[in-house]
Amino acid sequence: MTNEVKEIFGGGRGTGGPGGGTSALPAPAALAAKVRTLAPSMTRSMQRVAEAVADDPAGCAALTVTGLAELTGTSEATVVRTARLLGYPGYRDLRLALAGLAAQQQSGRAPAITTDIAVDDPIAEVVAKLAYDEQQTLADTAAGLDTVQLAAAVAALAGARRTDVYGVGASGLVAQDLTQKLLRIGLLAQAHSDPHLAVTNAVQLRAGDVAIAVTHSGSTGDVIEPLRVAFERGATTVAVTGRPDSPVTQYADHILTTSTARESELRPAAMSSRTGQLLVVDCLFVGVAQRTYESAAPALAASYEALAHRHRAVRRAP
Structure with a gap:
């Protein structure tokens, strides 16, 4: 791990709020919202990291910072910068949030990102996809x-x-x-x-x-x-x-x-x-x-x- 990454990554949970708590860290649901909101304004390498954690939070939660960097074709420093931009002082905090998000998705309390509407989708599926997208937009905005x-x-x-x-x-x-x-x-x-x-x-x-x-x-x-x-x-x-x-x-x-x-x-x-x-x-x-x-x-x-x-x-x- 490089010195630059150690400097950023080492902050861990201590910067989460007074007394080193984590009350200021985004909740798992808020993580999904922040990925969708901030990804378009990120650099392309940071976007790859953000898209990876949004598409497979469970898989990414199991990876080390080096593993996620290799998966996304980026660097450890890029992974840590992405974590910080999403509101986490270090990659360890992001991994915890990813694990929480994965658990919510598995239980059905935090559905996966909806798929796009296809030109041949039946109207009932169009209604369902639009309704879900509207709900997700409201949830993301509120979070x-x-x-x-x-x-x-x-x-x-x-x-x-x-x-x-x-x-x-x-x-x-x-x-x-x-x-x-x-x-x-x-x-x-x-x-x-x-x-x-x-x-x-x-x-x-x-x-x-x-x-x-x-x-x-x-x-x-x-x-x-x-x-x-x-x-x-x-x-x-x-x-x-x-x-x-x-x-x-x-x-x-x-x-x-x-x-x-x-x-x-x-x-x-x-x-x-x-x-x-x-x-x-x-x-x-x-x-x-x-x-x-x-x-x-x-x-x-x-x-x-x-x-x-x-x-x-x-x-x-x-």
């Missing part, structure tokens, strides 16, 4: 969501003078969903899918305002630019993205990471990524509603009554 960052974003939203939300395409639909939720509890919010309007509105933001960028890739220029402007104007900025190291995050005070979808020919990544984004939006909304309950509850009741009145009027119309 990887930083609740400290989430709480900070909720606090900023609850006290904001106004909130701007930026998103285009499928992420634009999520931006609209968050906006209408905030409006229904009496908060001033607007969604922007037009990049020119987004920037011109961002210029008007200041300290005490909030700007939220929704972009799965984290590299959508039409979303990054207004967030940059809002950031420079002093607004509190939030990024909802599937790539925690993407360009959008350099202008985000708070980063909320969603699960990275596996794109296939018959199912673009945008469809699955939107599921995780909507979960984050719901978490933000419920958190804000809790903090502003005295004003949010009557505002929500008023909106329900207004919609009910409209429906009654439509039914009475000749």
Whole structure:
């Protein structure tokens, strides 16, 4: 084992938290989520390690650091760096998590990664695969969501003078969903899918305002630019993205990471990524509603009554 590997690998469990515990280490289910989320942004050699542990956690758990390096055609240092990127101070901790994940999969509590939909799949199998993929996306997003960052974003939203939300395409639909939720509890919010309007509105933001960028890739220029402007104007900025190291995050005070979808020919990544984004939006909304309950509850009741009145009027119309 090289000195470099010994330096990284030797940390073991001692860095897991106060008193050398492991409370800060990702749980086995969170490991699967982190592999799916972080693999696309890894180097190719690290991806091979990540894919190996995701495809065969039981087999990899039985390997030494040297054995996994040989299996993946990488180096011991690459294996250890991958373990650290996934949240483990050393390879020993990763092996323990892999063993736990394998046990969960064997018991049926943590199913293996779903297979892609084939063009000749019967419709019943398509339904089953889509349902599983949606469930996995939600589970992965929940497991990887930083609740400290989430709480900070909720606090900023609850006290904001106004909130701007930026998103285009499928992420634009999520931006609209968050906006209408905030409006229904009496908060001033607007969604922007037009990049020119987004920037011109961002210029008007200041300290005490909030700007939220929704972009799965984290590299959508039409979303990054207004967030940059809002950031420079002093607004509190939030990024909802599937790539925690993407360009959008350099202008985000708070980063909320969603699960990275596996794109296939018959199912673009945008469809699955939107599921995780909507979960984050719901978490933000419920958190804000809790903090502003005295004003949010009557505002929500008023909106329900207004919609009910409209429906009654439509039914009475000749």
